[in-house]
Amino acid sequence: MKIYGLVGKNIDYSFSRSYFAEKFKRENIPAVYKNFDLTDISEFPEILKNNPGISGLNVTIPYKQAVISYLDKLAEEAERIGAVNTIKIEKDGKLTGYNTDYIGFQKSVEAFLKPHHKKALILGTGGASKAIAYALKDLGIEYRFVSRNASVGQHDYQTLNEEIFQEFHIIINCTPLGTFPSVEKYPQIPVEHLSNSHLVFDLIYNPQTTKLMELARHQGATAINGLKMLELQAEAAWKIWNS
Structure with a gap:
C-alpha cells in the first residue's frame, strides 16, 4: 500500500x-x-x-x-x-x-475576475503569499504585499486607507487569522472601505465563511474561501506524484 x-x-x-x-x-x-x-x-x-x-x-x-x-x-x-x-x-x-498552490489559486479565482480587477493586495508574506503573487503575475494583475511592517514596495496595515482601496480591488488573505477555532479574528484592514467592486479571496477554508468574508459581504463585496483552491492544488499534486 x-x-x-x-x-x-x-x-x-x-x-x-x-x-x-x-x-x-x-x-x-x-x-x-x-x-x-x-x-x-x-x-x-x-x-x-x-x-x-x-x-x-x-x-x-x-x-x-x-x-x-x-x-x-x-x-x-x-x-x-x-x-x-x-x-x-x-x-x-x-x-x-x-x-501547486499557484495552480489552485489561479484556476479558482479566474471565474470571479472582472475587467476592473487590475490590482491586488496580498495580506501576509509567507510561503502561500509567494504562490499567489506568482499566479497574479501570470494573470497580468499588479499586486502589493501587506505586512505588519512597511518596506519598499509593500504596505503595512496601518497605512491602508480609502485611497488605496479605491486603487486595489482584489484583497487576498494569506494569513491564518480567522482559522477555526479563532473565528472572530481577521486581518486588521479597514473593511469599511470595501465595496461591491471588490473581490475578497480568503485562503482559509475552516470556517467556510470567515469573519473577513462576513465583513466584506456586508460591504457588498464578493467574498470566497480557499476550499476550491485546495481541491485543485490537491489534484495537481496527485498528478505530479503519479506522473
Missing part, C-alpha cells in the same frame, strides 16, 4: 488528510494518507527514514520555504516562487519540490 502525507505543524485540522482519504475510498485506490506533524523542520528526514514506502508529500505552514534545503531539486515554478507545497519522491529516491 502506498503512503502519502502532509508535513506541517499543528495540522490536526488538515484538509488534505480527509480529502485524500475520501478520494482513495471513492476511487478504490490502495493508499493511505498520513499527517506528519513536526515541531521543527529538522525532523523532516525522519519521515522518510521511518516510512520507506512513502510515495509523495504535501507541505503546509510553516515549512513551505524551510523544507527546500532538504530537497534535491526544484521544479521551475517552485524555484521562481521560493516555496514548496508538493514533494515527489523520484524512482532513484531523490526529492523534487513543486508548487
Whole structure:
C-alpha cells in the first residue's frame, strides 16, 4: 500500500488528510494518507527514514520555504516562487519540490475576475503569499504585499486607507487569522472601505465563511474561501506524484 502525507505543524485540522482519504475510498485506490506533524523542520528526514514506502508529500505552514534545503531539486515554478507545497519522491529516491498552490489559486479565482480587477493586495508574506503573487503575475494583475511592517514596495496595515482601496480591488488573505477555532479574528484592514467592486479571496477554508468574508459581504463585496483552491492544488499534486 502506498503512503502519502502532509508535513506541517499543528495540522490536526488538515484538509488534505480527509480529502485524500475520501478520494482513495471513492476511487478504490490502495493508499493511505498520513499527517506528519513536526515541531521543527529538522525532523523532516525522519519521515522518510521511518516510512520507506512513502510515495509523495504535501507541505503546509510553516515549512513551505524551510523544507527546500532538504530537497534535491526544484521544479521551475517552485524555484521562481521560493516555496514548496508538493514533494515527489523520484524512482532513484531523490526529492523534487513543486508548487501547486499557484495552480489552485489561479484556476479558482479566474471565474470571479472582472475587467476592473487590475490590482491586488496580498495580506501576509509567507510561503502561500509567494504562490499567489506568482499566479497574479501570470494573470497580468499588479499586486502589493501587506505586512505588519512597511518596506519598499509593500504596505503595512496601518497605512491602508480609502485611497488605496479605491486603487486595489482584489484583497487576498494569506494569513491564518480567522482559522477555526479563532473565528472572530481577521486581518486588521479597514473593511469599511470595501465595496461591491471588490473581490475578497480568503485562503482559509475552516470556517467556510470567515469573519473577513462576513465583513466584506456586508460591504457588498464578493467574498470566497480557499476550499476550491485546495481541491485543485490537491489534484495537481496527485498528478505530479503519479506522473
